[in-house]
Amino acid sequence: MRRRPRLLENGQTDPRDTDGLSVFDSYRVDRPTCMNDVNCCFGLATLHVGTLLDHGLTVIRDPQDFRKLLITNAPWENPNNPDEERLADTIAESARIVERGRHRRSN
Amino acid sequence: MPVAECPRWNRAGHAKEVSKRPIQQRHAWHGNEVFVKTKRSFAQFLREKASRISRESLVIQPRIHIPISVSIQRLLDLLAEKGKDDHGAVDPTQFAFKTALEFVLYAEHILRRETRSAPVVDSEGGIRITWRHGDRQIKLICPGASSAPIYIYQSSSVGSSVLNQNVTSRTLAGRLSWLLNGDQSEQPSE
Numbered sequence: 182m183r184r185r186p187r188l189l190e191n192g193q194t195d196p197r198d199t200d201g202l203s204v205f206d207s208y209r210v211d212r213p214t215c216m217n218d219v220n221c222c223f224g225l226a227t228l229h230v231g232t233l234l235d236h237g238l239t240v241i242r243d244p245q246d247f248r249k250l251l252i253t254n255a256p257w258e259n260p261n262n263p264d265e266e267r268l269a270d271t272i273a274e275s276a277r278i279v280e281r282g283r284h285r286r287s288n
Numbered sequence: 289m290p291v292a293e294c295p296r297w298n299r300a301g302h303a304k305e306v307s308k309r310p311i312q313q314r315h316a317w318h319g320n321e322v323f324v325k326t327k328r329s330f331a332q333f334l335r336e337k338a339s340r341i342s343r344e345s346l347v348i349q350p351r352i353h354i355p356i357s358v359s360i361q362r363l364l365d366l367l368a369e370k371g372k373d374d375h376g377a378v379d380p381t382q383f384a385f386k387t388a389l390e391f392v393l394y395a396e397h398i399l400r401r402e403t404r405s406a407p408v409v410d411s412e413g414g415i416r417i418t419w420r421h422g423d424r425q426i427k428l429i430c431p432g433a434s435s436a437p438i439y440i441y442q443s444s445s446v447g448s449s450v451l452n453q454n455v456t457s458r459t460l461a462g463r464l465s466w467l468l469n470g471d472q473s474e475q476p477s478e
């Protein structure tokens with residue numbers, strides 16, 4: 182889920198997912214590359230952009246990384262709000278799991 | 289040094305003079321005897337004993353099977369992971385784990401039945417527990433720190449609601465009763 186910004190011990194703020202929930206664009210990255218981009222993961226799921234738009238979400242190209250997209254108004258983690266929780270459930274239910282199982286980055 | 293009285297007897301059966309002399313006290317401990325003459329030898333004996341016990345415990349300790357519910361077992365499984373990954377904590381904080389465990393234990397005790405839930409750890413080390421039954425679901429959100437609120441999210445085809453005040457095990461048990469039995473009294477407000 183989309184992580185809130187966090188205040189670090191040195192007083193600076195870690196923006197984390199402030200700009201939106203970051204996802205890979207499947208047209209630009211293949212599955213192995215996507216899974217090797219993180220140190221460890223427990224699977225890979227796909228989201229359909231059209232379905233996200235139907236649910237009122239906004240999807241833009243990540244200006245920092247052309248391989249990625251940002252869902253700018255995705256619900257925050259632990260939103261404490263029924264509408265946001267329901268929207269997070271809807272996104273999760275629309276996802277399709279394409280790879281299942283623990284994966285570690287190969288060096 | 290321990291001291292003991294050692295009576296001596298003559299052939300006529302009369303006691304000789306009683307003398308006091310030091311003796312070496314011996315302890316029988318699981319068949320092994322040890323002299324307690326010096327602290328060093330006793331400490332060495334204890335070290336050997338401890339190392340032998342620890343070696344044996346790896347071999348002979350039986351696997352203990354305690355009947356616990358699926359929900360509790362899955363909560364305990366969250367402790368198997370440690371540290372952080374690319375997205376934050378992978379193991380729950382002590383606060384989150386204690387809160388979640390207490391809620392689930394007491395709720396199951398009140399319901400007098402075990403439940404099946406799916407707990408996950410969020411990026412802050414909090415725990416989100418989901419119970420599903422048909423189109424209904426209950427989520428208990430236990431944050432990683434006490435500064436964030438504990439809340440229960442409830443949803444069905446009728447609507448959804450969040451309870452974020454006075455959240456207790458009893459309220460969770462009430463929601464779970466609605467989930468499992470379809471009690472009409474606990475329908476979502478929306």
